[in-house]
Amino acid sequence: MSVDKDTVNKIARLSRIAISDAEADKMVGELNGILAWVEQLAEVDCTGVEPMTAVIPNKLRLRDDVVTDGDVRDKVLANAPAKEGSFFGVPKVIE
């Protein structure tokens, strides 16, 4: 599988990364180089092999249902680039 410039632009959109025309051109070559190389994985016979789920055997722990956190609005908003009162501000969204 190889990517063309349209695909690169589509991936950039999905990734929410603005990309110039020149960057897209450059990226086509780079991505194709990397993808061609990772595609050697296809030669591995994985019949009956489960994808890895936990790298070290471990069990998911479940938390008790108690309120132990929150009420830290100042901490939550401390680094906001556009703090509006008690809110984060973003450019107006039209739904």
Added chain:
Amino acid sequence: MSEYRIQGNTGEWEVVIGLEVHAQVTSESKLFSGSSTGFGAEPNSHVSLVDAAMPGMLPVPNRECLRQAVRTGMAINAQINRWSRFDRKNYFYADLPQGYQISQLYHPIVGEGEIEVTLNEKDPDSAVKKIGIERIHVEQDAGKLMHDQHPTMSFVDLNRSGVALMEIVSRPDMRSPQEAGAYVKKLRSILRYVGSCDGNMEQGSMRADVNVSVRKPGGELGTRTETKNVNSIRFMMQAIEYEAQRQVDLIESGGAVVQETRLFDPNKMETRSMRSKEDAHDYRYFPDPDLLPVELDDAFLEECRASLPELPDAKRVRYEAMGLTAYNAAVLTAEAETAFWFEELLAEGVDAKQGSNWLMSELFGALNKLGKTLDESPVNPKQAAELLGLVADGTISGSIAKQVFEIMLETGQGAATIVEEKGLKQTNDTGAIEAEIAKIMAANEDKVTEYRSGKDKLFGFFVGQTMKAMQGKANPQIINDLLKKALG
């Protein structure tokens, strides 16, 4: 069940409906953080660093949220998956701090189940239909955007961000707005019985994404649209009606239905395309590497099962076996609130028939007049049981009971106290009753003659007069017996 058809120019159309109901799981804290789920807090106060997706923050799942999903699954006889996983659904939006929603795509915690739905759940003769449930999975809710506080900005509040939702996905088994309405009502009733969701649609703790398509009856499935976030049963039914008609008109005028996301506008009673959400969605689901698979053991499942209450269908059958009419049994079990109230009444030792009749006529009538719900009833089951006990043991008559109940509603006093204070106790004093009967017969000689010459109906007149003279406090059975003797 219902033959709902849309009449088009080219003939009849059938509507196919599937619902994805998002139900907020009843829990104290969020799905992956220890923040409160409390409603109506100050903006961004029920938010932890995890909910705000600060760098390096990690999710830790809440046992109760999984437990409630499993119990809900058990209540709809669904397959419970002992092994499930959380996946990330990746997309960018200002109400989604992580840039992904932790959800379950590939391995949901609950698999196939079904719900039995009757079009009118209070009508025992109404036809029954099974609606398939494809799955229930657990996921995070998003935050909230406010658009009306600033001319050029939207404001983000993350209080809801990370609250646990169950997404309950039905099969496309419904064929009319009424069926869809009945399905959501039944589902809400089950959730409330189980206690896994409060079912409060106004507060947004239950909302539905409505998938609608149309086809010629029995034909191939048409292209569906998804109307998002409908938050009342009435709106949902209106949205289906509008959307089905729109699709029929579109197809018949030579157009084609586009698979898209739509929004219902309750003011205009129409759905419209949500173009802002249209740009190339590719959610890139993959297993969340911050979490391990969810593995449920026997003890966990056992506790979930053991803690399930009796569910509406089973309860209705049992009530009927206790001698309640099918109608009463259906009404009393339709809503968890009513059933639980009635159960408490029974637990106080009230006879089932007496209790159900009283609840459905006296209590419902009074609440109706007061404009209150059962939850807000000024009289609780224990107080009601005291009143009904006084009737059952002959202390007061049924008609006095009505008076006493009125006073209870007004003053909040106990039934026994009222009866005592107002001297409403029923009398078995045969001498006093006989004296009144003698007076009444003397004053109504003509009627006595008429009765004796065969006009049996007049017996009721004498009972009424005697009871009135006794100020309602005489034992009706004794009045009957004494009158029969005196009138001969």
Added chain:
Amino acid sequence: MTDFSRLGVAAIRDGVANGEFKAVEVAEALNARVAAAKALNAFIVETPEKAIEAAQAVDTDRAAGKPLGKMAGVPIGMKDLFCTEGVQTTAASHILEGFVPTYESTVSANLWKAGAGMLGKLNLDQFAMGSSNETSYFGNVISPWRRNDGGNAPLAPGGSSGGSSSAIAARLCPAATGTDTGGSIRQPAAFVGISGIKPTYGRCSRWGVVAFASSLDQAGPMARDVRDCAIMLEAMAGFDPKDSTSLDLPVPAWEAGLNSDLKGKRIGIPKEYRLDGIDEDIAKMWDNGIAWLKDAGAEIVDISLPHTKYALPAYYIIAPAEASSNLARYDGVRFGLRDLPEGAGLQDMYAATRAAGFGEEVRRRIMIGTYVLSAGFYDAYYTQAQKVRTLIARDFENAWASCDLILAPTAPSAAFGLGEKTSDPLSMYLNDVFAVPASLAGLPAMSVPGGLDKQGLPLGLQIIGKALDEQAVLNAGLAIEQRSGFTAEAGEWW
């Protein structure tokens, strides 16, 4: 007067504990060395006051006769991937420039609790993506090492923990934290002639560490000898209920358990790591390592890890896939950079912010990750890579039937010059070929100095152990350290 820059973790800890010198003296001396070594660009932020504050607390505790922690009085460098409360944390990215966490990562908190102090936040490859420290927004880190050809071409300190490796090799600090996703502790340690251990996945909490690839990221210590690594790992590790992948196990007493007698231990030599065209010096160092371990009493066995060649391609699917999602939170809404072009809407703001905030390599990896997860490609790439990962882990499981530890080179080359590999991302990726398999299998792995190459640059030997068997890894590292006679140091040219 003691040259505190020559003391390691154990020496400082013991010296402070025994009253030979004050913790504050050490902190002052190292603060001065950090301040004088700007040419290395090892630190993004220097925090001399933090180092002094921690040292004073230790001196006060000692004077009061209170028990001292495992790292009491030891000033260290903190890789700038660990969130530190009140101190800027950037992951070496413009997108986090100016971000001041309101919280402290579990690992750093553990270290401060143990009495360590912070000299500053160490430079790294941006979001830990890189093998040479050339992707930092805050500039390249320079290795203190120079080739013996008389030239002064600046060399890469390795990556991503390049600030850590450079600072330790230049004796600016006795030890530093690192994180290892696909070799980011071991490769830089090898490049500058120091030691570093990536413990078993789950030993060190990931809470508060800026995430790169969650299923691979693991913190660990870097220091100038094996004992110091053992001490610091003890202080860093431990169960953390805030990290769902954290291992709920007690922390072993690794330092007390150090023992270089390897009698009864079998060391596996994987034939697949002997690549065609392997560097002569690397091959020689590997042979020396085998001889040293044999001398320590170990038995040497040949083993096979048949899926080794697929580890790197699998890694370059899994790590970017996880990263593409982990880095979605850098969107200019709640923290960090926001680039809002005139009249831009929300989605435009995202695209502008992320284009301006992420460096080229980060953007590249996000794009790869997005692509391999996208509709139609997920199974062919991601699922297949996770299956191959299962096979790689199984290779190790099978190997443990015939050996207890594995010995291999850490990297296929010595440090390369800055700029030598930046034009071809693939050639850079290939430098992690020996490091990545242990990462994919979550196994403990350590790099210790194994000698110098012809150009006078350090080379590293890698020891891979069974899950949770850090002790055996450290012991084998100690056995090599005692026999290699590695004492070379970088000249102080800066």
